[in-house]
Amino acid sequence: MAYARWRHILTESQRHALKAVDEWNCSSGNYCDFLTHMHKAWHYLLHAEFHQAKIDYHYKDAQTGEYKLIDGEPKAWDLEFCLKQRYPNSSDPVRLNAELFVALRNKVEHRYEHNAKVATGGKAQALVMNYxxxxxxHFGGTFSLAERLRFPVSLQSLTAEGREQLRAAAAKLPKGTRDLVARFEAAIDPAVLDDLKYDYRVRLVPVVGSKSDADLAIDFVKLDDLSEDERKVMMEAGRQGTVIIKNRHVEVADKDKLLPSRVACLVESQLPFEFNVQREHTEMWRRLAVRPTAGASDPCDTDARYCVYNEAFKSYAYTPAWVKRIVKEIGTVEKYRAFFGREPRMKKATSLPRQEGPTSSSLHDAQPMRETA
Known part of the structure; x- marks a missing residue:
């Protein structure tokens, strides 16, 4: 049976995708080979889509309209150009995820492959799942690779010693590669950085209780399939580092949470004008719907990207992403005027440095948690 050309291109794409996953999961696998094979998998996949849709995906000379040739053959669009055509929104998390790996492919040094693999694990998972x-x-469920892939068995990430080794490996990533990722992500909205299509991070929760014949060793739970209450629990666990064991919630850390006074201090240090907890901060979280007002029926109804409710102290704590959001919204005099409709109070050159508020570690102290702004 003769297949259409797009199907042959798609088959080659699948071959590279499977090879890439094998390289990732194999204990002796090569990270650079994973990057190369996933690059080709995505490249061929988009070419197959364009071919099926009868879209000419070859470069032409802007002056003559003739095809640009390589070894006598029309030069096909490279992956970066294909991504821009398929995902015209430059903030699309799928496109950004793939573009990051295009950049990493040309940067990773052989001797630091393991470190790079550890540091980009969630993003690599997203790259494969997006694929x-x-x-x-686009082509239908019959082309899914799900039945040919298996969840890898790992010793390292399931023990405390293994986790420490992973953290140490990630810390040894060369400055050039770290800077590449940092520069790439600096211009990306925090909401996109949190998107699972950009960085897919998972937490393994052992299943307890009796086992039925239908149970799998690994069961993926989609947030859309959960009830509203279940979804809030899982989202909170994912953002706060909460481990769910049977029916208990165990807080791992609140290292990145900030009290209002600390938020104001960090924000003001980046602005040419004053930023006050009661005057500006309160107005901003109200207008941007970051958290409910005092006395709300559900105090936990926050935007978890920016704010979480601490049940023990009946108060709110904020994330570093909230500091970035504030600076982005009102970071200049013009933006401040547009947001608040008034003039900012400029800092005085002779003013003393503002005393910093409590640090995030104060989340464990009852007294500081009385802040409510």
């Missing part, structure tokens, strides 16, 4: 979703959504 599968793109293929199935």
């Amino acid at each position: 599968e979703h793109e293929m199935v959504s």
